[in-house]
Amino acid sequence: MTVQVQVPRIAAGRWTASDSRTRIGFTVGNLGRPVHGSVACGSADVDVDDAGSPVRVRAEMDLNSIHTGIAKRDSDLRKPRLLDIDRNPSMVWTADRFTGHEDGTWTAEGEIFVRGTRAPLTVTGTAEPAAPDGSWIRVRASGTLDRATVGIRVPRVVIGRTVEIQIDAWLRPS
Secondary structure: OOOOOOOOOOOEEEEEEEOOOOOOEEEEEOOOOEEEEEEEEEEEEEEEEEOOOOEEEEEEEEEEEOOOOOHHHHHHHOOOOOOOOOOEEEEEEEEEEEEEEOOEEEEEEEEEEEEOOOEEEEEEEEEEEEOOOOOEEEEEEEEEEHHHHOOOOOOOOOOOEEEEEEEEEEEEEE
């Protein structure tokens, strides 16, 4: 049996993320236990072509907003050996290579820029209308970052090698 998935058509143009509704979360191992955290989306734009396909995305995260629920750990993340937030207060992800899949998901191949270093970061997710009049789109996506590719080198037992990223972005036409 073949199942057809109805992929919503998204209007062409630039879509901008709502900073108050968009959530970016992460999960990483710390001393063998999962730690969940969040970081604020400072700004994000997605350009959509006339066929309703994404062609470019740029998202900037405010690392000063990093929150893991433990103030000491958040303070440690600011240090030069980890995120070096005082010298690099933002993290930027861009993508311009997108692949649509039959199940309605999209894969966006891009780069993350953090700590003065660029590394590949692929994100996979879905876009769906979030308002009947087409004035909002909700994008739910996830990706996995190898922290060593951005220069964070600490023993794996202290901080897990991979950081799982979860995105819940609400976009409206610019």
